[in-house]
Amino acid sequence: xxLTRHLTLFALVRDVQAPPAPxxxxxxxxxxxxxxxxxxxxxxxxxxxxxxxxxxRPYADYGIDQYETKMGAFTADDTREFTIREYDLSGNxxxxxxxxxxxxxxxxxxxxxxxxxxxxxGFTLGTVTEAASTAPPGTVVGPTEVLVRTKGSAIDVxxxxxxxxxxxx
Numbered sequence: 001x002x003l004t005r006h007l008t009l010f011a012l013v014r015d016v017q018a019p020p021a022p023x024x025x026x027x028x029x030x031x032x033x034x035x036x037x038x039x040x041x042x043x044x045x046x047x048x049x050x051x052x053x054x055x056x057r058p059y060a061d062y063g064i065d066q067y068e069t070k071m072g073a074f075t076a077d078d079t080r081e082f083t084i085r086e087y088d089l090s091g092n093x094x095x096x097x098x099x100x101x102x103x104x105x106x107x108x109x110x111x112x113x114x115x116x117x118x119x120x121x122g123f124t125l126g127t128v129t130e131a132a133s134t135a136p137p138g139t140v141v142g143p144t145e146v147l148v149r150t151k152g153s154a155i156d157v158x159x160x161x162x163x164x165x166x167x168x169x
C-alpha cells in the first residue's frame with residue numbers, strides 16, 4: 001500500500017532490467033600476486049554489489065565502491081577461471097564478465113607446442129614476431145611475464161630469430 005497526498009498522477013515502477021556486466025575486467029600479476037580489477041557497467045538504477053566467481057563458484061562479494069581485489073600468489077600454472085557479476089538494488093544480476101585465465105608459460109616451446117598449449121587453456125595464437133635471442137631459431141622467447149587474459153584472446157608471442165624471412169612462421 002502507498003499512502004500519498006500528492007495531487008497529480010504518478011506511478012511506481014519496478015526495476016526488472018538486469019544491469020550490464022562490469023567492464024574492463026582484467027588481471028595484473030606483480031610482486032604481490034594477482035590483482036583483479038573492474039569498473040561498473042552502467043545500470044538504469046543503483047547498484048547493490050559485485051560477486052566474484054572462481055571456477056564458477058561464488059568466491060566473494062564486494063561493495064559498489066570496490067573495483068579491485070588481491071588474490072595472492074599466482075603463476076602461469078594456475079588454471080583457475082575468474083568471472084564477476086554485478087547486482088542492482090532490485091536483485092537483478094548482470095551477465096558474467098570474463099572469464100579470465102592465466103596464459104600458460106610458453107618460453108622454450110616450439111611454435112607448434114605453444115599453439116597447442118594456448119589452445120588447451122582456451123586461447124589462440126596471435127601475432128608472431130622475431131626477437132634477437134641465443135635460443136635456437138623458432139623457439140618461443142616471449143612473453144616472459146605471467147599474463148592473465150580473457151579466455152578466447154589471441155596471445156602474441158616472440159620467437160628467436162632465424163635466417164627465414166619474417167612472417168614465415
